[in-house]
Amino acid sequence: xxxxxxxxxxxxxxxxxxxxxxxxxxxxxxxxxxxxxxxxxxxxxxxxxxxxxxxxxxxxxxxxxxxxxxxxxxxxxxxxxxxxxxxxxxxxxxxxxxxxxxxxxxxxxxxxxxxxxxxxxxxxxxxxxxxxxxxxxxxxxxxxxxxxxxxxxxxxxxxxxxxxxxxxxxxxxxxxxxxxxxxxxxxxxxxxxxxxxxxxxxxxxxxxxxxxxxxxxxxxxxxxxxxxxxxxxxxxxxxxxxxxxxxxxxxxxxxxxxxxxxxxxxxxxxxxxxxxxxxxxxxxxxxxxxxxxxxxxxxxxxxxxxxxxxxxxxxxxxxxxxxxxxxxxxxxxxx
Amino acid sequence: xxxxxxxxxxxxxxxxxxxxxxxxxxxxxxxxxxxxxxxxxxxxxxxxxxxxxxxxxxxxxxxxxxxxxxxxxxxxxxxxxxxxxxxxxxxxxxxxxxxxxxxxxxxxxxxxxxxxxxxxxxxxxxxxxxxxxxxxxxxxxxxxxxxxxxxxxxxxxxxxxxxxxxxxxxxxxxxxxxxxxxxxxxxxxxxxxxxxxxxxxxxxxxxxxxxxxxxxxxxxxxxxxxxxxxxxxxxxxxxxxxxxxxxxxxxxxxxxxxxxxxxxxxxxxxxxxxxxxxxxxxxxxxxxxxxxxxxxxxxxxxxxxxxxxxxxxxxxxxxxxxxxxxxxxxxxxxx
DNA sequence: TTTATTTACGACAACGTTGTCGTAGCTTTT
DNA sequence: AAAAGCTACGACAACGTTGTCGTAAATAAA
Numbered sequence: 145x146x147x148x149x150x151x152x153x154x155x156x157x158x159x160x161x162x163x164x165x166x167x168x169x170x171x172x173x174x175x176x177x178x179x180x181x182x183x184x185x186x187x188x189x190x191x192x193x194x195x196x197x198x199x200x201x202x203x204x205x206x207x208x209x210x211x212x213x214x215x216x217x218x219x220x221x222x223x224x225x226x227x228x229x230x231x232x233x234x235x236x237x238x239x240x241x242x243x244x245x246x247x248x249x250x251x252x253x254x255x256x257x258x259x260x261x262x263x264x265x266x267x268x269x270x271x272x273x274x275x276x277x278x279x280x281x282x283x284x285x286x287x288x289x290x291x292x293x294x295x296x297x298x299x300x301x302x303x304x305x306x307x308x309x310x311x312x313x314x315x316x317x318x319x320x321x322x323x324x325x326x327x328x329x330x331x332x333x334x335x336x337x338x339x340x341x342x343x344x345x346x347x348x349x350x351x352x353x354x355x356x357x358x359x360x361x362x363x364x365x366x367x368x369x370x371x372x373x374x375x376x377x378x379x380x381x382x383x384x385x386x387x388x389x390x391x392x393x394x395x396x397x398x399x400x401x402x403x404x405x406x407x408x409x410x411x412x413x414x415x416x417x418x419x420x421x422x423x424x425x426x427x428x429x430x431x432x433x434x435x436x437x438x439x440x441x442x443x444x445x446x447x448x449x450x451x452x453x454x455x456x457x458x459x460x461x462x463x464x465x466x467x468x469x470x471x472x473x474x475x476x477x478x479x
Numbered sequence: 480x481x482x483x484x485x486x487x488x489x490x491x492x493x494x495x496x497x498x499x500x501x502x503x504x505x506x507x508x509x510x511x512x513x514x515x516x517x518x519x520x521x522x523x524x525x526x527x528x529x530x531x532x533x534x535x536x537x538x539x540x541x542x543x544x545x546x547x548x549x550x551x552x553x554x555x556x557x558x559x560x561x562x563x564x565x566x567x568x569x570x571x572x573x574x575x576x577x578x579x580x581x582x583x584x585x586x587x588x589x590x591x592x593x594x595x596x597x598x599x600x601x602x603x604x605x606x607x608x609x610x611x612x613x614x615x616x617x618x619x620x621x622x623x624x625x626x627x628x629x630x631x632x633x634x635x636x637x638x639x640x641x642x643x644x645x646x647x648x649x650x651x652x653x654x655x656x657x658x659x660x661x662x663x664x665x666x667x668x669x670x671x672x673x674x675x676x677x678x679x680x681x682x683x684x685x686x687x688x689x690x691x692x693x694x695x696x697x698x699x700x701x702x703x704x705x706x707x708x709x710x711x712x713x714x715x716x717x718x719x720x721x722x723x724x725x726x727x728x729x730x731x732x733x734x735x736x737x738x739x740x741x742x743x744x745x746x747x748x749x750x751x752x753x754x755x756x757x758x759x760x761x762x763x764x765x766x767x768x769x770x771x772x773x774x775x776x777x778x779x780x781x782x783x784x785x786x787x788x789x790x791x792x793x794x795x796x797x798x799x800x801x802x803x804x805x806x807x808x809x810x811x812x813x814x
Numbered sequence: 815t816t817t818a819t820t821t822a823c824g825a826c827a828a829c830g831t832t833g834t835c836g837t838a839g840c841t842t843t844t
Numbered sequence: 845a846a847a848a849g850c851t852a853c854g855a856c857a858a859c860g861t862t863g864t865c866g867t868a869a870a871t872a873a874a
Contacts, residue, residue, distance in 0.1 A: 200528065212553040506823075510822080825866080
């Protein structure tokens with residue numbers, strides 16, 4: 145069932161029918177009603193492939209993220225999808241698996257009109273950004289969220305990672321920690337660095353001398369990360385507080401503490417960024433900095449659609465910073 | 480940059496260029512190389528909108544699921560996406576939010592060639608299946624996974640929910656439970672029913688008389704679910720074992736036990752279906768039946784691509800059942 | 815040499831829709 | 845009553861690609 149057939153049924157030209165369906169002012173109300181009725185009767189729907197092609201608009205956006213096995217990106221997708229559904233857009237999903245090569249390949253795919261806009265959260269590995277510049281040059285609306293980058297200049301939706309880095313660290317200090325370690329997840333990652341800078345700033349404010357030996361650089365190699373954390377906790381003067389930049393490092397630390405028979409929070413206190421709702425039920429319950437993931441998805445999608453619809457270049461106003469919250473639980477309880 | 484411009488640069492007709500790019504046997508190797516080189520030089524990429532339209536193939540599949548805020552669907556998407564990436568297909572994602580009306584609306588959207596195939600896991604509410612029959616009638620390749628339905632007849636990828644229902648229940652019995660409650664998540668949902676039937680079978684095998692008062696019908700209303708579970712645990716002869724059909728009900732039970740000062744596992748033992756990797760770190764660590772979510776995504780995607788590529792009607796062989804595993808932890812420990 | 819066959823390319827017509835333009839018939843203005 | 849404008853529709857040309865068909869030139873078979 146296509147326009148031509150529908151037009152034949154109605155004894156109208158197919159261009160009239162097309163216009164009637166799109167509520168053009170050129171068509172009389174009578175005709176419009178006739179067409180609409182018939183279209184419904186015959187269950188006519190426009191061919192989206194033809195329509196997209198003709199208009200060179202796909203009504204589709206791409207979401208490029210590292211993973212979904214994670215309590216953060218799940219709700220983010222939820223938020224994005226909810227806005228997309230309101231706008232009757234479609235959502236393509238691409239996973240980089242924290243691999244920059246895949247990220248490059250994916251951006252390559254998205255350069256030819258397949259999508260009307262792109263939302264990205266960068267992989268841990270992403271250092272070079274020429275593939276992102278290429279998107280920008282092609283004029284494809286682009287929004288970064290959470291894991292952002294300075295260049296190219298595109299709207300960003302983030303949380304107050306720096307401030308929360310300070311808050312989390314000061315929370316450990318207030319709980320009595322003297323030697324606080326920071327578990328970083330990537331040198332390249334904006335969020336990891338911002339959280340670390342917050343950590344460093346908090347130490348400074350509280351006259352604690354930063355110790356580079358207490359900054360552990362982790363990455364996507366879980367086995368290696370475990371070794372690194374183990375090494376940290378086996379030291380003679382091991383830290384009495386740990387600030388993990390991402391949840392998986394905190395959970396690894398839990399496991400290692402169990403193995404080393406270190407008591408949390410007595411021997412070592414732990415705080416982490418996390419969106420897991422089970423944090424409250426861990427043993428002991430885990431103090432977290434929790435990001436408003438769903439809202440972040442919604443905000444980022446809203447910004448993207450503003451870009452798509454208004455064709456306005458990204459205004460600086462569109463750099464949105466949302467507030468995360470620190471939820472103190474037993475993993476940082478002072479005796 | 481399109482075919483015509485590329486052809487002009489090469490002094491060839493655009494149909495020759497098109498064929499060369501698709502490695503047609505009609506074109507000489509020399510010409511092919513020339514074309515390929517020039518295409519690379521000028522960074523030519525086919526217009527996916529035009530190509531899809533012409534071929535009436537979108538190289539896109541849709542994944543329709545209830546939610547992503549969940550440790551099950553995350554890895555499933557991961558699995559699906561990994562196969563799609565291998566086949567260079569694109570993945571659209573649609574969330575029903577456990578709402579049948581949305582599910583119907585989404586299936587409506589997918590009927591006009593926007594996607595070459597669909598993978599679905601049904602919403603809790605889905606009782607009527609005419610919208611699914613409609614997809615089937617349109618001849619769109621369709622695969623169900625996890626939350627399936629008998630009609631229409633389409634390939635299904637599931638886990639051995641019935642057997643695991645037995646296993647989980649017998650595990651509670653072996654741990655000393657005499658009164659085992661089952662927390663159902665939906666009357667309509669295949670997985671919930673299969674798990675319950677396993678539960679009932681296990682009771683029968685062990686000569687325990689099933690008690691309908693011990694079967695609690697939960698749904699997507701979390702507040703109501705809490706009330707129901709509370710009511711269950713406040714009874715005079717409260718159960719000493721609880722088998723939750725989904726993780727969120729188990730976590731709710733944890734919370735309620737804490738409030739009611741019931742000790743897990745002493746007063747009540749708990750087992751649940753769950754894919755959360757934090758289950759091991761809960762207080763107490765939670766005994767789970769864990770589904771192979773990633774593999775499920777991969778298997779289901781593989782079946783869908785078989786359907787798409789071979790155009791073979793679904794053979795009964797394509798009903799794949801994967802095995803979940805029971806991981807015994809402290810929530811079911813007998814003293 | 816003549817006739818088939820193959821090779822390598824070009825011409826061209828779709829695919830279904832959208833938007834521009836043309837126009838017949840009517841209404842309003844001068 | 846002639847000129848101008850408006851209303852409601854149809855004709856038609858795109859959009860960029862793909863696949864079918866036609867056909868010179870080269871090669872092979874007769």
